[in-house]
Structure formats: structure tokens, C-alpha cells
Amino acid sequence: MSIDTLRPPAHAEHSGPLHAVRGFFRAREIPVAGALVVLVIITTLINPRFLSPQSMKDLMLNATIVIILAVGQALVIITENVDLSIGSILGLVAFGTGTLFNAWPGVPIPVVFLGGMLFGAVLGAINGFLVTAAKVPALVITLGTMYIFRGILTSWAGSKQYFSGDNPKAFGNLSVDVFLGIPIITIVAIVVVIAVGIFMHSVRAGRDLYAIGSDRDAARLFGIAVGPRVLAAFIASGALTGLAGVLYTSRYNSVGALTGSGLELDVVAAVVVGGVAISGGTGTVFGAAIGAVLLSTITSSLTATRVDKFWQQAFVGMLILAAIIVDRAVSVRNARKLRVSESRDV
Amino acid sequence: MSETLSPTIVKARSGLAKRLTGSDAIIIYILIAVVIVSMISVRFFASTLTVGFLSIQVIPILLIAMPMALVIISGEIDLSVASIAGLTSAVMGVLWRDSGWDIGIVILVSVLVGVVCGVFNGFLITTLGLPSLAVTIGTLALYRGLALVVIGDQKVANFPKELNTFVLSKIGTTGIPVVMIFVVIIIAFFAVLLHFTPFGRGLYALGFSKEAATFVGIRVGQAKFWLFVGTGVVSSIVGVFLTLRLASAGPDNGTGMELSVIAAVLLGGVSIFGGKGSIPGVVGGVLLIGVLTYSLRLAKVPETALIIVTGSLLVLSVVAPSIVSWARERLRLARVHRVVQQTPSSGSPHA
Helix, strand or coil: HHHHHHHCCCHHCCCCCCHHHHHHHCCCHHHHHHHHHHHHHHHHHHCCCHHCEEEEEHHHHHHHHHHHHHHHHHHHHHCCCCCCCCCHHHHHHHHHHHHHHHHHCCCHHHHHHHHHHHHHHHHHHHHHHHHHHHHCCCCHHHHHHHHHHHHHHHHCCHHHCCEEEHHHHEEHHHCCCCCCCCEHHHHHHHHHEEEEEEHHHHHHHHHHHHHHHCCHHHHCCCCCHHHHHHHHHHHHHHHHHHHHHHHHHHHHHCCCCCCCCCCCHHHHHHHHHHHCCCCCCCCCHHHHHHHHHHHHHHHHHHHCCCCCCHHHHHHHHHHHHHHHHHHHHHHHHHHHHHHHHHHCCC | CCHHHHHHHHHHCCHHHCCCCCCHHHHHHHHHHHHHHHHCCCCCCCCCCHHHHHHHHHHHHHHHHHHHHHHCCCCCCCHHHHHHHHHHHHHHHHHHHCCCCHHHEEEHHHHHHHHHHHHHHHHHHHHCCCHHHHHHHHHHHHHHHHHHHHHCCCCCCCCHHHHHHHHCCCCCCCCEECCCCHHHHHHHHHHHHHHHHHHHHHHHHHCCCHHHHHHHCHHHHHHHHHHHHHHHHHHHHHHHHHHHHHHCECCCCCCCCCHHHHHHHHHHHHHCCCCCCCHHHHHHHHHHHHHHHHHCCCCCCCCCHHHHHHHHHHHHHHHHHHHHHHHHHHHHHHHHHHHHHHHHCCCCCCC
16 A cells, blocks of 8 residues: 555556546646646736736746756655755855856856756755764754855855856856747756656656655665665755756846845745645655746736735745645545545455 | 663763753853853953843844744744744834834734734644644745735834833843843743643653653643744744834844744754753753854954854754764674673683
8 A cells, every 4th residue: 555655646546547537636736736827817817918928938037946946855855854955055056157157258058057066966965965874854954054055155255246247148048048939948947847757757766755755664664775865865956956056147137145045945835835745755846846836926926916015925925824734635635535445445 | 781781871870960961061061161262262252241242132042942942842843933023023013103002002912913823823733733844934934924014115113212222221230131031031931831840841742752642641732732822922022122122123023033043942952853952951052152153253253154153053963963872882882792702702601
């Protein structure tokens, strides 16, 4: 039974088209995606310009960075850990990117991306190593490294800032140019979501992360290398955060000591809204990505509908609470159903 | 063999000795050492001004750390504290500006904000059974958002001058702020509650194992509910304090404080797993961060180094016990190994 529950919801039912459809509608991503669609429809009814090409492009650009961060964070949360240091990692990588362009203006752009991801991966590895070696909750370790990384960044950057004008034009154009109406950096994010999504759905190592998050001891008994897997999740999260940091430098006007601070809770919120349970073991990176899009779209649609901008954060809070409550209701219902069906089997 | 070795070691270290080598005692030793080193090496540290500035600075974190320690000991967490303080500040500002009430009533109503926020957290966590980490990330955003809704981006600053002077006033020439008396009362309240009442002892059981606590007759839901109301009320008091100290009510009062509070509590020896920790340790942890920050700032160490120190202390405080226990285990195994090896060579009868 425990192995069955590890499978994604769409496959939990017996095979057959009807079950597949039913499973699809029971997936945790559906309510979130539904909320997103409703939000976009209502906003467009009030302000038709909300779906104009320029506005669409802005929506996608705003969501890009959070989507990538949410995918990385989802990997960590699925293993029943959390990474609070991502805001600081993003800041370090973003400032590092600015420094790199300043020191070596002709650097090939792929090298910048590789370097940024590598830098992020190293920082993620520090987190992962501390978490797995010292067996201390990730919440505490990453809270500490959040301060440490931020401190290193502020002493490195001081009051210095790098502006988008300092970077090569080709790099800045990544967040200006579009392909089929989609900005290049958003395409990067979509590729990341699909690649990690497939990995988590179909690859053994990805499934192991779910097993670890559901029941760490059982996973260990089952022969899963818990420590290395969790370490890998942190490294992957760090590398994705590094990627987001490089894209941040391309997208935004300036990077400095404060870049990315306070981002960590927004990203955790996006992941939770997307149906990834904070207690680990459930949810998908697709859900996390939709949660990220939903949260960043709310901001734009409040502006578009001329709702007092001060309501924005309160809405986000209510949304998070609603997501947790819905999630709870679904899992209680599933547990009851499971109990009934099991007693029938006996 | 191993069973006979370890209990004797534990038994030998009982009572007073245990108290003097426990983790909260170590924090207090480090605190004393830091204070002495600062007094010797940092100019202007050894003065009554230090006491005043230092206390005014640590009071918010010290206050919230008390109920937070209880919450973490019972195995939960509350990230919404700073937002509750911000919401309280916003409500207080608007009430003072628009209602025309007496400042006493305004403060009283503002503290009620904390009660309501705490009840809401408690309801979601205990009645609906939702995880506190997720819930309070949500209310962190919600309460801060409501603060913005209430007061917008304005500031209210025309509070009675006497109150600001009262908050900053000192007891005689000692440099200790008068409000410190209230702070000590609140600390004493939580210390007694945690260490000397059945409710407080129950929290340890609760943090250790929720099921076991239920079986021994602790009303788990009720206990947790009141803890969250407690953090709400104290956070509100801090919101009022911050407003009066800065003589300004705004939506961003106390932003980001939740993580500093949690860092201080964990540094003070409270286990994030729950079931372990003490009030003296937490007070030591808060003061340690406060004194270090203050004396480094006085010694003109750049602000950035302070953040690194705070973070490293936090990591070290949780990693160190793991390293110590790992080293102890190694030593014990080595000793067992030696004893086992010696046994056959000494030609003992049962070999």
C-alpha cells in the first residue's frame, strides 16, 4: 500500500480512461490552476487590456524567476526539508554575475549561466552537507546560512551596485526578446519545469525523494540512500537558484547587497499554494510552478483592476491559508476513502 | 558491556553538576565571557549607557522569545509574530489618529489585536489540525498585509511625548530602562509557567511525543491553542512598545524580526524538534546575540560581519551538539573496544 501511495495521484487509481480522467481532476494542481484561470478571466472582464500582448509578456517575465525558485524549493520540501537561504543565494549569484561581466566583458553567455549554476550548487551543497551530516532540521541550518550568505554578500558588495547598462546587450536582451510571443528567459523556466517534472515523475531518484519525504525511516529500511538523496536535492535547489540569480541580473535593472532578500518566504508560499505539502512526500513541481504563477499574477491583476495595492499582501496570505485548508480537506477525504476501501478488501 | 558502562557515567553527573554543564549553562558562560572581553577590549563598553542602549534594543526580541520558546518546546513554530507586532502598531496609529480615545484605551484595544491574531492561528493549527509552519507563513503575509490595509503607507507620529520619554526613561543612574521591570515580570511569568506548573511540564511531554502526551492526559489541542494566543498577546505588546519607542506607527514596524527571535531561541538551547529547552537558556541566547551585536558595533566592526556572526552562531549552536555526541560515541566505542580486547589477554575465567 505504501508503495501505491507514493505514486502520483493520476496513477493511484486502477488503469482505464475513466479512472485517468477522475485522477486528473483529483490532482492537487487542478484547484490551483482553476484559481489561476478564474483570476485571469475576472481580471480580463474588468480590464480587457489585461491580456494584451505587452501585458501578457510582463506577466510571464514577472513569474519567471519565482517559477524557477519554486521548482528548486519544491524538490527540497518534498524531502520534508526546507531551504530558507535561497534569497541570499540568489543575491550572491546575481551580484557575482554582475561582477563577472564587469571584470570580463567579453565572457560567453553560456559560461555565465554555467558559472552561476555552479556557484549556486556549491552554496546549496553547503546547506545539504550541514543538514545531512549534522542531522539537524533544515529550517535551522538554512536560517543560519541565510544570514551567513547575506552577510558575505553585503561585505562583498558594500554599497556597490551593477546596473543593467553595465552588462552586454545580448545578455539583457534575453528578457526582452520573444520567441512565439514568449520571452526567452520564460522559455528557460518552462524547460526547467518540464525537465524536473519528468525527472520527479519517472526517474528512480526522483521517486526516492517522495519516499524520503513520506517516511524517512521506511525509506532507509527500503534501501534508499537518504543522506545522498537529500544532499542532491539541496544541490539541485542551489543550482536552480543560481540559474534564477543569473536570470535576475538579466531581467532587473540593478543588483546589489539587498538583492533577493525576503524572497524565501514568498517562494515557500508559492510552493505551498501549489499543493506541495510542507510535511513532505506529496505534490509536484508542476503544482509549485502554477502556484508561483498564481502568486505573481495576483499582484498584476490587483493593479489591473485598480484594487487598492495595499490589499495585495493580505490576499496572498489568505490564498496561502486557503491552499493549506483545501489540501488538508483533500487528504482527510482520501484517508477516509482509503480506510473504507481497505476494510472492504479484508 | 556497553550497557554497564554508560549508566555509571550518567549517574555520576547528576543534580548540580548536570545543571552547571548543561547546554543553557554553556550559553550563559559564553555570554559572561563575551561581556568580560568586551569590557576589557572595547572602548566605552563598560558604562551605564551600554546597559540602557542594550536593553532598549533587546527588549522586543527578549519579550517575543519567551512565548516562542514555549511554542518551539511544544514542537510547533510561530512565524507570524513580527507581522502581529506590525498590525498592532498600524491599528494603534489609526485609532490614535482617528478615534479620539484616550491613549490607554487605544493601547488596550491594540493588544486585543494580538489576542485575535493568536486565536486565529490557534484555531487553524489546533482545531483544523494544520501544520503550524505553513499556517504561520500564511498569517505572516496576511497580518502584514492587513497592517498595510489599515494604515496604508502612512505614518502616525503624534503620540503623547510623555509616553516616549517614559519608555526611554531609566531607573535612577543605573542606566536600566524602567520598562525593564515589566519585561522581567513577563520573563518570570513564563519561567514559572514553563518550569513550575503542570501545564509547562506538559509542554515538554507534548514536544517529545504528541501521542504519549495525549495518553498521559494532557489536553494537547487546548495547550497549543493557548500558546498561540500567548505569542499573539506578547507580540502585540512588543508592537505597542516599538510604536512608543520609535514614536511612530507604521505598517513595517518589526519587519523580519521573526527570524531573529527564532535564531535567539534556538541559540539558547531550545531544540527545534521540541521537548527540550529552558527560559534561562533562552534569555542567555537573546542577550548573547544582543551583547555581541552591540559590542561589535561599538568596536566599529562593519554591520555585515554582525550578520555573519549571528548566522554562524546559529549553525554552530545546532551542529555542535551533534559533533559532541558523535565524538562521545566514538570515545565510548573506543573504550568498549579496548575493554573487549583486554578481556581475553588478561585470561579471565569466562573467556
